[in-house]
Each structure stands twice: as structure tokens, then as C-alpha cells.
Amino acid sequence: MNTNFRKSLAVLFGGVALSALTGLFLVSKRTPLAYFKASASHSDAPGFSWAHIIPSNELKWVDCYWEAQCARLNAPLNYSEPNGEKAVIAMARYPAAVPAGSPLYRGPVFFSGAAIGMDVLSVAFAGSALARIIGPEFDIIGFDVRGMAHSTPRVSLFKTEVERAIWHQTIPLPQELNASADAVARAWARAQVNGRLAAERAGDYLAHINTDNTARDMLRIVEALGVEKLQYWGMSYGTVLGAVFATLFPDKVGRMVLDGVLDAEDYFDKLRSHNFVNTDRALQSFFDACVAAGPKHWWSPKGCAFYAPTPEAISQNLTALYESIRVRPIPVYTPSGGYGLVDFALLRLVVFLNLYRGQESFNSLGDVLAALARGDGAATPLQWMLEPVPKCSCDAHEDLSDIVLDGVLAIICNDGRAVSSDFDEIEQYYANMTKASGWGSIMASVRIACSGWPAGPKKHFQGPVGGNTSIPMLIIGNTADPITPWAAKKTAKAFPGSIVLTQDCAGHGSLAASSPCTWGHIREYFGSGALPDAGTVCPVVGSPFADASLQPQAQTVLSVTERSVFDALTAMQRNSWRRKFIL
Ligand SMILES: *[C@@H]1O[C@H](CO)[C@@H](O)[C@H](O)[C@H]1NC(C)=O
Ligand SMILES: *[C@@H]1O[C@H](CO)[C@@H](O)[C@H](O)[C@H]1NC(C)=O
């Protein structure tokens, strides 16, 4: 393998090489990050195991990962039957630097930033980085949403991990459906099978897994923490959860930051019709930045490896790469023993996910595209797509930390309005989506995955969101967020008084680039409740191709502390995308 290429693919972070292909980990087993994806048996507090925490009605914290403490809280499975069966919510806390009795102590801030509500490990792993932005006088709280990860009942359509792996293997969500003539039909057929499995194997509790109940769980946690109101920073799916909470309990909103906002109505409709309007804009900004960076050579490593003299030429080269891979996938065998194929569907998803990650990923995206254009698959780290082969004992409940497609489907399919299982209608929907955008063939897969899902009672909250919260919200939107273009402004309108802060970059959520300006406003808001002026635009620091001289606004360089905060937070986000579920 070309060493320069390999070096540029991996940035060294705390002894861990981050895979540049998707930003997912090439984890070396001995690094702390390995714990981030580890199950309870790998936790670092001696003797810690989730199984040893007896779920209770009060919070009892025990040391778990790093400096974090964990707890399991009882909640009603059905809030109309408070004395009925229980859901158990797993939580983590990164404690404030000041004791709870101190006058400086400012209470808990919830963080919901993982792909879909799996934030015990986000907080355990990135709590100290979050605390540096939010402030040391707050506890940082994360929990796994009911149905997922360490919370129970944990949605499972399969009796063993092996069964799950064989059925779900290499079928990501979202999925490129313009990959073969029968891809839409196959996706539909799989959805029918998933629906049957869900009804038969998860029917007892399935109807209780939804964001409405999760918002109630959040209130339950607030009460158990002994505070009046919720302080909350949500990203992506976390913005839906936050907006639902704020709609159901507007008087319980203490502070709320919604960041990388999803259009909640679109989410509940499952139309996903607006989501990709900005994706082409994000792609364009990659092309533009690549031209501006100039070609990459060993003597100018800060260039763009996929360089061509004009954005149009880069676009054409990308199209040519799509076409060649469509007819001839590239075999991959990585030095670490991973193997697989880069085919058209995977390449498209790689481009899409990297746009989602924003400018932080542009450099590596250029490297990967250039390597694939040379037919060089060995250089492409594919750990992220090569799901680890499950190791027997094959006990479905052993590795509780993993996000599984079963759980994701349960949340999104239950949450939204029922999707017809009629194949003709699905085909028409697909045709509509692909007409609307070149990315429609990817985003359509989300709704199609829900056709065939058990109908359920659907009496829970399904929007619209909005209300007069006890304190106005801070809503953060990027100028070229590939999937949530107008949602920030729309959501701000629904919650009068809230302010939109625009961060000037491509990517989904403020962590797509580093912006001390944005962090300053977040900290100020949590500290005093003060919002930025309407119309505030925060610049970001650093250029996509890591050469500060390319961008005049990048005069301020991140301090070492800021850099470490940013690295920890982006690493956390990347890992949450390990399973490729994006929302
Ligand atoms: C929750 O409990 C109420 C009251 O018993 C019942 O009417 C409702 O159907 C239950 N909800 C679900 C989803 O089972
Ligand atoms: C599918 O991809 C091809 C390029 O390989 C493109 O020409 C075509 O428009 C795409 N079709 C849809 C429905 O997106």
C-alpha cells in the first residue's frame, strides 16, 4: 500500500487511527476507545456490570466507564398503566466539577447526540469534552432510549446474534436502491419479513417503543434527578426527541439546544421528502474546496487527492467512478485482515455519509475517491462495513451496547404514520423520490424499510411540534446541512422566541466543523439563558483540507484544548455512525 495514502487516511487520535473512509474506527484493542464500543464486560470500573445494577425508582449511581457513573431507572412501559410492566432506562452521568451542594452547581444537562438515542456511551466517552463546552458546573447526562442498547426491553427480532448478522449483514439503512434492477423490490420484500418477525418476536412490548414514551422517560429522569426542568442538548434524532418533549411539556423546558435539526413533521410522515435538498450543496462545497486546495502531492500534502482544475471536472470524475464501479466492484483486502467489496451502493453511501459529516471529512473523502479511481481497494479501510463476526455464545443479550437495526426500525417505524405495504405504491414513492433528487434513491430506503411493519395502535404523539416553552430555545443549523436544510428555521417558528444560530459550514450538526464561536454561545446559553442575536452566523475554524492559509476566516487556530474537545466529540459522533444508521 502507498504509505502516503495510508498516512493521510488515518489521523492519529489518542493512539487510535480513525478510518477516513467513513470516519469509523480502526480500533486498536488496547486503546480506551475500544471501550466505547465495548460491552459491559469490558468496562473499566472494576467489577462493573449492568446486570449488577438493580433497576430502581430512585437513581443509584455506580462507577462504570472512565469517570462516568451509571444507573438504571424504572419507568412504566405504558404510561397509562403506571403500576404495570416496567421499562428500564440505562443512564450515564459525567459528574460536575463542583459538588451538588455547592452554590456553583448548576444541575444536569442531558446530551442526546448519538445516531438514535444511544447516549450512555456518548456521555461516558465524551463527557469531559462536553463539559468543557457546556461548563464544569453541570452534570452531563446521557441515556439509551427504551428499546435500545442497555435499556430494556431491548428490541430484538432475532434469537441469536448470528441469526441477526446473517439476515441484516451488509444491509445498511439508509441503502442505495439504484444499485440493481431488483433493489427496490428486494428492500420491500425484506421489509415484509422484518414486519412479520417484529410482530411474532417483539409483539409483547413493541407498541411501547416510541419517541412519545421516550420523552416521558426523560421527564421521569428529570424528576428522579430532583430538578424542576430539563436542560438538554440534542442533535439529529435528538432534535426530534427534544422537540417532542418541548411540545408535550413546554413548562418543563429549562434550557434546550436543538442542533442539526430534523424536520419533525417530515420525520413523522416518513416521507423524507425534504431531507436531501442540501446534499448537492454539500457536495458542491466539497468540489469547490477540492479545487481551492489544489492537487495533493507528497510535497504538498494539504492538497486534495481527487483534484481536477474545475468543480465540473471533479464532478465528472466522480460520475465516471460511479459508472466504472457499477460494472466492476473493487475487491478489498486490508492489511489487518478485513475483506469485502466496494460496489456502487457502498461508494454512494460513503459519499453521502461523508457529506453528512461535513468538511472534517473532505480530505479523507478526496483520498478515498482518488484511491478507488486508481482501482486501489487495498487502501480503503473497510472495517466499518465489515461487521464483526459474532462470537458465540450467540446469546442475543450479551453485547448490549450495540445499536441494532431491529431497534432503529422499531423506533422510526412505530413513530411515524403507517406505510403502505402495497408494492405498487412503494414503487411510485420511489419514482417520486428519485425524481426529486439524485439522492432520493438512498433516502427512499428509510420509508420502504417500514412497509410491512406491524400497524400498532399509533395513538402516541406524531406531531406537529411547537409550543411556548418556559424559556426560548437555541436552535443551531449549518449553512449546507445535507439532510436538514430548512428545519432549523421551521422549528424556531413553531417555538416562539427561539433563536436560530447559523454555523457557516457543510455537514450535519455543529460538530461537522470546529467553531469556538458556536461553543461560546452554547455555553453562554446554558450558563445564563442568554441567546445570540437573531441572524448570528458563526464561522468555523480550519479548512477542509487542513491548510489554514486557504481560508481567510481561519485566522484563529484552535487551541490545544479546543482541538481535544473537538476531536473527542467528532470521534464520538463518528462512532455512533459505525452502524451506518443515520437520521
Ligand atoms: C396503555 O394502557 C392503556 C390503559 O390500560 C390502554 O388503553 C392502551 O391500549 C395501552 N397502550 C398500548 C400501546 O398498549
Ligand atoms: C441510477 O444511477 C444512474 C447512474 O449509474 C443514473 O444515470 C440514474 O439516473 C439513476 N437512477 C435513479 C432512479 O436515481
Ligand SMILES: *[C@@H]1O[C@H](CO)[C@@H](O)[C@H](O)[C@H]1NC(C)=O
Ligand atoms: C479526472 O479526469 C481527467 C480527465 O477528464 C483525468 O485526467 C484525471 O486523471 C481524473 N482525475 C481523477 C482524480 O480521477
Ligand SMILES: *[C@@H]1O[C@H](CO)[C@@H](O)[C@H](O)[C@H]1NC(C)=O
Ligand atoms: C407521487 O407523486 C404524485 C404526484 O405528485 C402523487 O400524486 C402521489 O401521491 C405520489 N405517490 C407516492 C406514493 O408518494
Ligand SMILES: *[C@@H]1O[C@H](CO)[C@@H](O)[C@H](O)[C@H]1NC(C)=O
Ligand atoms: C403561544 O403563545 C401565543 C401568545 O400568547 C399564542 O398566541 C399561541 O397560540 C401560543 N402557542 C401555543 C402552541 O401554545
